[in-house]
Amino acid sequence: MRTKSRTRSIVIWSVVALIGAVAWGVIALVRGEQISAAWLVAAALGSYAIAYRFYARFITRKVLGVDRRRATPAERLENDIDFQPTDRRVLFGHHFAAIAGAGPLVGPVLAAQMGYLPGTIWIIVGVIFAGAVQDMVILFFSMRRDGKSLGQMARDEIGPVGGAAALIAVFSIMIILLAVLALVVVNALAQSPWGMFSIAMTIPIAFFMGFYMRVLRPGRVLEATGIGVALLLLAIAGGGWVQESGGAVADFFTMDATTIVWCLIGYGFLASVLPVWMLLAPRDYLSTFMKIGTIVLLAIGILVTLPVMENEAVTKFASNGEGPVFAGSLFPFVFIIIACGALSGFHALISSGTTPKMIETEPQVRMIGYGAMLMESFVAVMAIIAASIIDPGLYFAMNAPAAVVGDSVQSASQAVNGLGFAISPGELQAAAAAVEEESLIARTGGAPTLAIGMSEIFAGATGAGLKAFWYHFAIMFEALFILTTVDAGTRVGRFMLQDTLGNIWKPIGRVSWKPGLWLTSAIVVAAWGYFLYVGVTDPLGGINQLFPLFGIANQLLAAVALTVATTLLIKSGRLKWAWVTAVPLAWDAAVTLTASYQKVFSDDPKIGFFAQRDKFQDGIDAGQVLPPATSPEAMQKIVTNSTVDGILAALFAALIIIVILDASRIWIKAIRAREPLPSTETPAEPARIVAPAGLFWTDEDRALLAEAGGRGDGAGEGGRFSRDREEAGTRT
Amino acid sequence: MTLREAYAGVRWYLREVSGESAYDRYVEHMRRDHPDQPVMSRRDFEQRKMRMRDENPRARCC
Numbered sequence: 001m002r003t004k005s006r007t008r009s010i011v012i013w014s015v016v017a018l019i020g021a022v023a024w025g026v027i028a029l030v031r032g033e034q035i036s037a038a039w040l041v042a043a044a045l046g047s048y049a050i051a052y053r054f055y056a057r058f059i060t061r062k063v064l065g066v067d068r069r070r071a072t073p074a075e076r077l078e079n080d081i082d083f084q085p086t087d088r089r090v091l092f093g094h095h096f097a098a099i100a101g102a103g104p105l106v107g108p109v110l111a112a113q114m115g116y117l118p119g120t121i122w123i124i125v126g127v128i129f130a131g132a133v134q135d136m137v138i139l140f141f142s143m144r145r146d147g148k149s150l151g152q153m154a155r156d157e158i159g160p161v162g163g164a165a166a167l168i169a170v171f172s173i174m175i176i177l178l179a180v181l182a183l184v185v186v187n188a189l190a191q192s193p194w195g196m197f198s199i200a201m202t203i204p205i206a207f208f209m210g211f212y213m214r215v216l217r218p219g220r221v222l223e224a225t226g227i228g229v230a231l232l233l234l235a236i237a238g239g240g241w242v243q244e245s246g247g248a249v250a251d252f253f254t255m256d257a258t259t260i261v262w263c264l265i266g267y268g269f270l271a272s273v274l275p276v277w278m279l280l281a282p283r284d285y286l287s288t289f290m291k292i293g294t295i296v297l298l299a300i301g302i303l304v305t306l307p308v309m310e311n312e313a314v315t316k317f318a319s320n321g322e323g324p325v326f327a328g329s330l331f332p333f334v335f336i337i338i339a340c341g342a343l344s345g346f347h348a349l350i351s352s353g354t355t356p357k358m359i360e361t362e363p364q365v366r367m368i369g370y371g372a373m374l375m376e377s378f379v380a381v382m383a384i385i386a387a388s389i390i391d392p393g394l395y396f397a398m399n400a401p402a403a404v405v406g407d408s409v410q411s412a413s414q415a416v417n418g419l420g421f422a423i424s425p426g427e428l429q430a431a432a433a434a435v436e437e438e439s440l441i442a443r444t445g446g447a448p449t450l451a452i453g454m455s456e457i458f459a460g461a462t463g464a465g466l467k468a469f470w471y472h473f474a475i476m477f478e479a480l481f482i483l484t485t486v487d488a489g490t491r492v493g494r495f496m497l498q499d500t501l502g503n504i505w506k507p508i509g510r511v512s513w514k515p516g517l518w519l520t521s522a523i524v525v526a527a528w529g530y531f532l533y534v535g536v537t538d539p540l541g542g543i544n545q546l547f548p549l550f551g552i553a554n555q556l557l558a559a560v561a562l563t564v565a566t567t568l569l570i571k572s573g574r575l576k577w578a579w580v581t582a583v584p585l586a587w588d589a590a591v592t593l594t595a596s597y598q599k600v601f602s603d604d605p606k607i608g609f610f611a612q613r614d615k616f617q618d619g620i621d622a623g624q625v626l627p628p629a630t631s632p633e634a635m636q637k638i639v640t641n642s643t644v645d646g647i648l649a650a651l652f653a654a655l656i657i658i659v660i661l662d663a664s665r666i667w668i669k670a671i672r673a674r675e676p677l678p679s680t681e682t683p684a685e686p687a688r689i690v691a692p693a694g695l696f697w698t699d700e701d702r703a704l705l706a707e708a709g710g711r712g713d714g715a716g717e718g719g720r721f722s723r724d725r726e727e728a729g730t731r732t
Numbered sequence: 733m734t735l736r737e738a739y740a741g742v743r744w745y746l747r748e749v750s751g752e753s754a755y756d757r758y759v760e761h762m763r764r765d766h767p768d769q770p771v772m773s774r775r776d777f778e779q780r781k782m783r784m785r786d787e788n789p790r791a792r793c794c
Binding site for chain 1: 751
């Protein structure tokens with residue numbers, strides 16, 4: 001019996017490995033002709049399956065030593081607030097919804113300027129060996145410490161210096177993240193009454209949902225969300241009517257980028273000071289539902305239509321570093337730009353804190369931590385597919401900054417030809433007309449490109465007549481959840497600030513003290529609002545200046561998380577397994593430090609912020625106006641922006657170095673000590689809950705339940721029980 | 733799996749994921765572990781939940 005199932009398992013996994021290997025072979029070897037996106041999907045899924053089955057299992061068993069007889073904090077500390085043993089499938093949904101956002105959609109789109117191959121390889125390899133490992137390991141360590149946050153763990157394990165550096169890293173990444181994401185929204189909505197109307201409508205819709213769940217039918221989330229989604233689809237269709245009507249309403253919703261910036265700043269402040277039930281919570285439900293729904297739809301769309309890749313596998317920009325979307329060569333910038341889809345430091349904030357307080361049994365960290373990150377990576381693969389199935393000429397016309405492509409279809413066509421790709425003015429006009437937009441030129445930020453790709457995929461399944469609807473549907477869905485991140489992030493930033501300033505002056509730390517709340521909200525909004533405004537008005541183009549900074553900040557946070565993880569492995573006497581997090585850490589540090597170094601010290605004004613500053617400062621001194629600037633004010637603006645960006649890049653690099661150096665002090669101490677250093681783990685207590693380790697109940701899980709007597713939820717003192725409904729049904 | 737079971741499964745999942753079933757779990761928890769204490773009404777429970785979210789914001793990732 002045992003050998004039979006073993007043989008079956010070997011056969012199945014050999015087939016999976018073969019499929020993955022063949023897909024990789026096709027991707028790697030086919031040159032000069034277009035391949036189907038199906039190969040990318042097969043390579044990704046095959047690799048994920050192998051990694052999840054073997055590598056993740058090896059880490060949980062050998063390296064972490066998960067122990068299903070040890071009670072999780074959810075079981076030990078169960079209350080009716082945050083410590084709640086939660087069904088693994090439900091928790092997977094929560095965790096995935098919290099980690100997935102616009103990053104894995106936008107980053108790969110930008111990285112597609114180097115071709116689909118480098119990006120795809122890093123998204124898949126990176127998640128397997130770095131991103132998913134980080135998420136799972138941090139989740140595990142936080143779980144063993146009753147859900148401590150990353151900042152607390154950094155302070156406890158490394159020391160006050162490392163802890164403070166981690167705190168600064170978290171706060172600064174938050175600000176840059178919010179600014180860059182808001183910038184993506186602005187670029188997608190500028191001069192588009194259709195998009196602007198739909199997004200504006202989400203605010204009254206959210207108010208209505210909030211009122212419904214608070215007053216009319218308390219807690220009926222599904223009803224409210226159902227109504228909200230229906231209204232949302234109506235708002236998207238309504239946007240089309242508004243745009244067609246062309247009257248005063250359309251004029252009102254046709255806004256230029258700077259106006260939208262001020263709207264967003266006002267909105268961010270409002271969302272931060274209003275009670276969550278009014279705006280934030282209902283928006284969160286709406287955007288989570290839309291997010292998951294659209295991702296599923298996109299996966300189905302790709303699998304049904306199996307589009308062909310139009311993009312080159314590797315473009316010349318990978319080696320010459322002169323790409324218009326972002327400057328710099330493949331190493332390190334592809335890894336910086338892809339960010340969230342392969343390795344995201346931000347996830348360590350989610351993996352420590354909320355999720356570890358809800359896990360039923362220890363082995364589930366594999367499914368929740370590693371599994372959810374694999375899914376995020378798959379979203380990134382779909383994004384790079386969506387960006388690569390559109391005509392490369394159109395891709396560059398949309399993603400190169402206005403300074404390069406100008407503002408007419410003629411100038412854009414000419415510029416794209418100059419880059420070595422081809423698209424005619426007529427084709428550019430037709431592409432815009434197909435989605436009923438005024439123009440698609442210099443629509444940077446990734447969201448509009450992704451929307452074009454998605455509309456092509458969806459229209460392939462539903463007919464070309466719906467292309468404009470699908471385009472605006474995609475824009476809407478991205479804008480919706482970016483705004484939700486902006487809401488939530490502003491609030492989190494405000495709390496961090498209140499907490500920190502509260503140490504200096506007590507009243508400001510009090511959450512309910514209104515002036516403190518307004519002041520700290522205003523500071524946070526002003527901070528990201530500054531970068532957003534700068535990004536929108538930057539003569540050099542905001543996305544290509546700011547997105548690398550966002551990527552660096554995110555990878556910096558990942559370095560902090562991986563350092564904490566490595567420190568914990570070494571301190572607990574597991575030096576021989578420390579490579580599991582130390583190798584990704586070394587790689588991440590190399591990438592991030594190289595990128596920061598180039599951003600600070602490069603002589604090329606396209607890459608180095610200070611070289612850029614010097615070039616334009618020299619121009620000002622000589623009384624010249626250098627393109628792309630068109631006035632002395634624009635010259636001054638470039639000088640200021642480049643200086644600020646350069647200082648930030650230097651600060652990020654300094655933070656990484658401080659954290660790693662401070663931690664290596666502990667590593668040496670731990671290696672020299674004969675015994676493992678004192679543990680900060682919560683002492684073990686025996687578990688009573690029996691829950692399956694993975695998605696399905698296995699024989700092993702059932703045996704454990706049977707061993708405990710197989711009793712139901714009403715098990716007596718010391719008995720073990722399952723909360724699972726399926727199992728409760730089959731038990732005697 | 734019958735259609736009815738599939739519907740029940742989807743409904744169960746959505747209720748759990750959206751937090752709509754949180755109140756039911758709370759009532760169950762109170763009856764089981766604290767039978768001597770009063771149980772909040774649904775309105776009060778949902779208001780407390782929102783107050784809690786007000787005071788402990790959760791980040792959404794990028």
